Amino acid sequence: MAGIVSYGAYIPIYRLDRGLIWQVWGRIPVAGEKAVANFDEGSVTMAVEAGNNCLQGFDRDEVDGLFLASTTTPYKEKQCANLVAEALDLKRGTMTADFTNSIRAGTIATRTALDAIAAGTAKKVLVVAADCRIGHPSTEYEQSFGDGSAALLLGNSDIIASVDGSHTHYDDILDFWRLDGDTFVRSWEDRFIINHGYIDNIQEAVKDITQKYGLTPSDFSKAVLYAYDGRRHLQLARRLNFDANTQLQDNMFSTVGNTGAAYTLMMLVAALEEAKAGEKILVANYGDGADAFILTVTEGIARLGDRRAIKYHLPSKLPLPSYDSYLRYRGLIQGYAFFENQSSATISWRDRRWNINCRGEKCLVCGNINFPTQKICMYCQSKDQFEEVRLSDRKAKLFTYSKDFLGPSLDSPIILCILDFDEGGRFYAQMTDRDPDKVEDGMPVELTFRWMHSERGIRNYYWKCRPLRVA
C-alpha cells in the first residue's frame, strides 16, 4: 500500500513580531510572530531545505519523481521543480513537475504522487511544498502569512503511514488571487470566503471521506486541518466535531503563520513527529476546492530516525528587529547597489554539477577534494582523474572570514568565508542566517542553497554556509 516513507520540513530562522507590523499600520492586530524567509530565501530554496531534510538517510537514486508545490515559484515560464531536483542531487530520470497557482497545490501533488505510485510508474516520489506569499501591506494577511516548507517522501515500501483513502473536489471561488505581476495577494471580504470557501469546502471533503470509509471524528487521533488563521481554525474544528485540545493538530499560526501551499503539509509533518503506530490521522486541505486523506501510522514510524522538521526548526530563531527589515528581506525596499553581478545561462548550465548539485571531485590519485571542479587536480596536478562527491550535506568548519560592509547586500555586512569540510575540501562562500557578532574562527557550519542575485531576469542560485541552527 502507498503511503509516506519519510518527511522533512523547514522554517526560516527569522521571525517577525506581528506587533511591529501593527505598530506601523494599526487596523486589525494579529497575535504572535511569523516566520520570515531571509532575503536570500524563497520557495525554491526552502523546498530544497525541506527536501534535503526529508531525504537524509535515503538513497537519492531511488527517487523517481519530484513534485514542487508552491504559489510563489519565481519563474512564470520555466520549471522550478527541475532546479529543486538538481539542488537535491536527484538522478536525471526523475520526473519533475511544478504544482502551482493554488494553496491546495501541496495535497494535489501528494495525491498525484500517490496515484503514480499506485499505477506503478514510480516507486518513490518526493513532494516538496514551499511558499513565501506577501500579504498586502496594512492588511491582516501581511501579519498572518508566514514562510516555510514541508516535504513528504511517498512510496509503497518501508512506509511510516499508509494512505487509506482520499477525497478531492474543486470549487471555483475568488477568495485569494494574484494576477501576473502582482506582488501582493488580493482577497475578497473574509466573512464570505470563510463561510463559502474555507469552511464549506473542508466540511464537504471531511463529510465525504469519513462517510466513504465508515469513520467518525472520534476514530482519529489527529485532525490536520488547513488553518485560515488561529480563530477560524478552531471554528472549523468545532463544526467538524473535533476536540480542539486533543485532536486538532496545532496550527503554528502564532509562531510561523499561514504558509500557503506548504501549510497543511507542515502541520502533517508536525503530527507525524508525534505519531505512534496504529493512530489514524485525518488530513484536509483547502484551496480552490478541498482534498482529504485518511492516514494510518505504521510500525515503521519508530524506525525512521530523527529528522529536521518542525520540532527542529521552530525554536531555532533570530528576531527581525523591525518592520523595515521585513520589507528589505522581501525586496519591497531596496538600497542603492552597484555591483557587477552577471548572469550567464551558458556558464550556469555548464557548471550546474557544482553550482547547483554541489558536487565536488575527489581526486582518484591523491584523494583530495577539488571544488569547484577542475580538469587538473589542484593538489597533485593529475589530469581528469576524479570521481564526483556530493558536498551539500557535509559538515564544515569556518577557516577564516571577514565582514564586508562595502559589498552591497540586502543584509549587510556580507560575511565572506573560507570553510574546510571535516572530510576534506575547501569551500568559498558567504555566510547567511547569522548574527555578525557571533561569527568566529573554527565555528561549525553547514551549506544551504540560496539565491545570490538576479540580472537580466535570471535568478542565480548557489550555496552559502550558515551556523548550525540551535534553539
Next chain:
Amino acid sequence: MESIKDKVAIVGMGCSKFGERWDCSAWDLVVEAAYEAFEDAGVGPKDIQAAWSGTVGFTSGQSLSYPLKLDYIPITRVENLCGTGLETVRGATYALIAKAYDLVLCVGFEKTKDRGVGGLGSGEPMGGVHPVFGIQGTPPGRYAMAATKYFSVYGAEKKHLAMISVKSHYNGARNPKAHLRREVTLEQVLGAPIIAWPLGLFDCCGVTDGAAAAILCRTEDAPKFRKDYITVKALGNSAGPGCGKMMTTYDWVHWEETYRATQQVYQQAGIKDPRKEIDLVECHDCFSIAELMCYEAMGFCERGTAKNDIEAGTFAMDGEVAFNAGGGLKSFGHPVGASGVREIYEIYKQIQGKAEEPSRQLKNVELGIAHNQGGHPGTFICSMGIFGLPGR
C-alpha cells in the same frame, strides 16, 4: 638562462598628479606622464621605436598611439591585474635585450573615476566572471579574511595595521604627487568606520586616477641621455594557480605568489640579505594587511614577527628599510595600470636625489623594489622588479 641584471636602463620618467582627476580623461593623464618622461630623457615621441601600454580598463596599443599620436610604431597593450604597470617594463626590457629596438616607452595608467560609484569594482574581466563563484565580496572583504586569520594565528592586532597606515599617510603627506596628503593619527585610524572588518577606512587605499611613464634603452646607450640613469636589476612574476580559496593547504597568513616572485628577483639581483641590501621598497599596500604580509613574504622579517618590526619602526622613512616612502597605494590610490610604473618613479627619483620635497628625500638610496600583487588572496598574480644604481 642569462642574467638581465644591468642590461637595461631607465633614462626618463614621468608621473601625473594622482587624484580624482574629474577634469581629465585617461588620454590626458597619459600625455601628462609621457611628456614629463620625454622632457626628462630629452627625447620626443618620434624617437620612440616601440611602446608598451599598461592598463586594465582600455584595450589595444591604440591606448597609447591615439593619445600620444605615435607614428605607426609597434605598441603592445599588457594587462596582468595589479601587476600591469610592471609588466610593461618587463616586456620592454626583454625587447631591448633582444636588440629588437633601441629606445622604448612604457606607460601605465588608469581612469577609475568615470564609473559613477566608488571602489575599483570586482577587478575581474568580462567573460571570466562566474555568475555566483567569482564575486562574493569586495576586494577589502577578501583581504580582510587574511587579516582575521593572521590575527588569530600570530596575535597581531588592528593596532599593528593602523601603525602601517599612519606611517604611509605620513610619507604621502610629503609627496606632492600623492592623492591623499594628510597625516592621520593612530586614534583616527582605529576609530574610522569599518569597511570590511577588521579593515577600517584608513586600512584601505584610495580610488584614484593616474598615469606614469618610463623611457628605457640598453645600458650602453644610457649615457647618451643622462648621467643619473638607473638600471633594471631583476624582474620577477609569479602567477598563482589560483587555488588558495579552494585548497585546504593554503593557510591565509602568507602571500605565496609574492614569496615566489621575491625568490626570482633576489636570485637575479644576487640579494642575500634584503634587510641590509635593499634601501627602499614600494610595495602593494592596497590594504594595510597586504603590506604587513609583504614584510614577511619578501624576507624582511620572519613569518609571524612583522608586528615587532612595526612597533620598532623598522619600515618607516627613517627606519632600516623604507617601505612605501612615496606614500604607497595608501596615499596614491591604485589606478591599476599606473601603480607599478609609479613605484619605479619613486625609486628613480629617490636614487637621483630628486624627491622634490626635501623632508622626504632618503639618503644613499642604491637599490629599490617595486612590487604589485593582484587578484584574490590565495589567488594572486605578483609582479616585482629591483631597480638601482648601475653596477650596484
